[in-house]
Amino acid sequence: MAHQQITQGKCHRDKRQITRIIALTAYAFEDDRIASLQVGCDDYIAKPFTEDTLFDKIAHHLGVRYCYAEKVPPDSSASPPKIFTPDLKTMPTKWIAEVHEAALDLSDNKLYELIAQIPQEKQDFIAAMTSLVDNFQLEAIATLTQI
Template sequence: EFDGIRPHQTIILAMIPSGSEKDKQLALSAGCDDFLYTPFPEDELLDKISEYLKVQYQYAPKLLSQPSGFLNHCDSAAVTQPLVSATPLQMMSLEWVEQLYHAAAQCSDRLLLQLISQIPAEYESTAQYLNHLVDNFRFDLVMEWAKKPEDSANNIL
């Protein structure tokens, strides 16, 4: 008994594979309030949160609150694609590349991070780049990097 006070309704956002109209309709018919296609940019999720929870974000002014070396650190190999990097097939087995591709296709950050941890130390910049993609939900770019396993197999010949 809330004496005239209604409890807040829980908002449900479905996260569905990009371009899957069937999954979109299924999610909405199951009672989801809205959906996001995966992978999605961080600001798209924040926009949905703002829309449904009626919140407004306040952001710190850029660079004013950051230490002087912060910008240089952000521009490091950890967040940019390695300029010189071996192709996936040169540094890892075809089976590993296939597992990486399929883990990215499933948006499985846990499995991706396990696979990335197997990259040899001499390819640390590549591992950092892939970790950055996973941390930012850019599974599409991981898939692009790994290519489709069928395409990769053809490239060996």
């Protein structure tokens, strides 16, 4: 991710800071959005959401503007290792289903527990899975483990 710098927009005349609350929830029904707004939230985002959606909401509510550094071409040695389907297929179906569910639940702790169950001789597979979790690529894990 490129380095970000935030510049503050207009200051409040009375110099008090207003705390903005954006509800982040797994519930996507209109009633849930309305309930969040009624209890004092300023906005609402339902999972799954993109990083851009969150940054747009923050910019809107805080009056900030993001200044991004120039993108640097990715270093091929820094990119996460590829997971090969044959490695994944050697794992029990129940394990694959648990990995899929943990990825959908955004549970990195559960994913690390499941990665610990991969046989030690599959170091490349362990490293690839760990890299995906470390780099918040849970959507990629969910896609790879769809049964």
